[in-house]
Amino acid sequence: MVVHGGGAAADRVGAELGRPPRYLTGRGGRRSRYTDAAALDVLRLGILGRVKPDLVAALTGLGVRAVGLSGVDGGLVTAVRNKPARATVDGVEVVVRDDLAGRISSVDPAVLVTLLGGGFTPVVSPPALGAGGGTLNVDADRFAAALAVALSADWLVVLSDVPGLLADRHDPASLVPEVPVDALDDHLAVADGRMKVKVRAAAQACRDGVRHVVLADGRVDSPVLTACAGAGTRFVKEHCVEAS
Amino acid sequence: MVVHGGGAAADRVGAELGRPPRYLTGRGGRRSRYTDAAALDVLRLGILGRVKPDLVAALTGLGVRAVGLSGVDGGLVTAVRNKPARATVDGVEVVVRDDLAGRISSVDPAVLVTLLGGGFTPVVSPPALGAGGGTLNVDADRFAAALAVALSADWLVVLSDVPGLLADRHDPASLVPEVPVDALDDHLAVADGRMKVKVRAAAQACRDGVRHVVLADGRVDSPVLTACAGAGTRFVKEHCVEAS
Numbered sequence: 001m002v003v004h005g006g007g008a009a010a011d012r013v014g015a016e017l018g019r020p021p022r023y024l025t026g027r028g029g030r031r032s033r034y035t036d037a038a039a040l041d042v043l044r045l046g047i048l049g050r051v052k053p054d055l056v057a058a059l060t061g062l063g064v065r066a067v068g069l070s071g072v073d074g075g076l077v078t079a080v081r082n083k084p085a086r087a088t089v090d091g092v093e094v095v096v097r098d099d100l101a102g103r104i105s106s107v108d109p110a111v112l113v114t115l116l117g118g119g120f121t122p123v124v125s126p127p128a129l130g131a132g133g134g135t136l137n138v139d140a141d142r143f144a145a146a147l148a149v150a151l152s153a154d155w156l157v158v159l160s161d162v163p164g165l166l167a168d169r170h171d172p173a174s175l176v177p178e179v180p181v182d183a184l185d186d187h188l189a190v191a192d193g194r195m196k197v198k199v200r201a202a203a204q205a206c207r208d209g210v211r212h213v214v215l216a217d218g219r220v221d222s223p224v225l226t227a228c229a230g231a232g233t234r235f236v237k238e239h240c241v242e243a244s
Numbered sequence: 245m246v247v248h249g250g251g252a253a254a255d256r257v258g259a260e261l262g263r264p265p266r267y268l269t270g271r272g273g274r275r276s277r278y279t280d281a282a283a284l285d286v287l288r289l290g291i292l293g294r295v296k297p298d299l300v301a302a303l304t305g306l307g308v309r310a311v312g313l314s315g316v317d318g319g320l321v322t323a324v325r326n327k328p329a330r331a332t333v334d335g336v337e338v339v340v341r342d343d344l345a346g347r348i349s350s351v352d353p354a355v356l357v358t359l360l361g362g363g364f365t366p367v368v369s370p371p372a373l374g375a376g377g378g379t380l381n382v383d384a385d386r387f388a389a390a391l392a393v394a395l396s397a398d399w400l401v402v403l404s405d406v407p408g409l410l411a412d413r414h415d416p417a418s419l420v421p422e423v424p425v426d427a428l429d430d431h432l433a434v435a436d437g438r439m440k441v442k443v444r445a446a447a448q449a450c451r452d453g454v455r456h457v458v459l460a461d462g463r464v465d466s467p468v469l470t471a472c473a474g475a476g477t478r479f480v481k482e483h484c485v486e487a488s
Binding site: 013016017041044045046047048049050052053054056057058060061065066067068069070072073074075110111114115117118120127129130133134135 | 257260261285288289290291292293294296297298300301302304305309310311312313314316317318319354355358359361362364371373374377378379
């Protein structure tokens with residue numbers, strides 16, 4: 001199964017529509033996309049209207065029986081909308097009430113099980129179904145982690161444009177080969193904003209039972225096989241390691 | 245199963261992007277959307293990024309286990325791209341070489357069979373997969389007819405904003421209750437451009453074995469049940485009527 005986002009494609013659609021992305025910084029300093037209705041529309045246009053059909057068509061050309069889905073399809077991923085919260089937007093402190101983003105509250109993997117059983121490869125992405133109806137933006141890495149857990153997947157390979165978690169983000173040679181999830185805080189300290197979300201999502205999947213969780217480089221040839229062969233940063237439960 | 249288009253939504257996206265729809269008129273006088281790369285992008289944004297997720301979310305809210313698909317998914321609908329052809333565009337006669345539209349060449353209903361078997365309701369639309377890769381625009385009514393045939397459907401109900409085929413298009417009371425497909429030409433003569441495509445698609449589905457084919461009013465309450473109960477224009481094979 002493939003899980004993807006589409007933030008860069010959404011930013012291009014947004015630029016064409018004269019709606020550049022905006023970000024909000026929460027009290028804890030966490031920065032996230034400010035997804036008002038116009039921005040959620042842009043995200044959907046980029047992810048569902050551009051990235052996904054191109055990805056599915058390309059995979060089909062390679063002989064994969066790819067089927068595109070979002071969290072809305074078959075009630076796959078439901079999210080609860082974020083409560084109004086104080087945040088800084090464009091340098092101004094405001095109470096954000098119109099952010100159409102949320103946290104994943106439940107996953108119903110039935111549609112994935114049906115398609116996988118039929119020999120298809122689901123190509124899945126946000127948005128999620130809002131618990132109160134409509135669609136909500138959710139983080140794609142958390143989305144991938146939640147699906148891996150719901151499917152009892154053996155592997156979750158999170159690909160990005162770095163070799164994995166780096167002890168020094170400016171030194172690609174400083175790869176952290178292993179993160180014990182019980183010592184997560186030490187490792188979060190070295191991760192920047194975007195990587196923090198990936199590390200948290202990966203750690204959650206590991207804690208929730210996905211046996212092999214790897215954060216690896218998506219820019220190399222055969223990135224998934226390379227990650228499975230040992231590249232990147234692996235997430236391990238301390239007691240699993242002791243037991244083996 | 246639900247099949248939808250999204251021309252109106254695409255036109256709105258196009259207007260927001262400063263790309264109004266253009267049409268080409270072929271030698272036979274047939275008018276169709278001119279789908280160069282920028283226009284195909286607009287169609288995909290409107291259909292896949294706006295109409296489909298809203299439709300799937302709304303159906304889900306009504307308790308339907310809806311799953312959105314396009315012709316690309318699972319290699320469902322493959323089309324062969326139209327050859328370069330003389331046409332009139334914006335009043336100028338040109339040879340159109342960059343129209344990313346095509347004719348349906350094959351349907352593989354496996355992904356629909358799998359989802360229907362799993363208790364899901366596919367919500368399907370163009371684009372189709374191009375035989376040479378990528379995506380192609382195809383007519384949504386022909387798309388619906390081809391799927392009905394491939395699934396050996398008992399019913400194809402084609403809904404629009406008129407009561408059915410009208411003998412006088414300005415008189416809603418002039419409904420033609422029955423069209424024998426062997427006398428199609430007489431009936432095509434009374435249909436305007438958009439309706440001609442619907443009539444041809446409906447007749448093709450009837451000829452290819454879909455037992456009940458109806459062109460009916462989508463603006464009424466319970467439009468599908470109303471159509472199944474006898475409203476609208478039915479398409480019949482002459483010899484079927486004689487045999488009954």
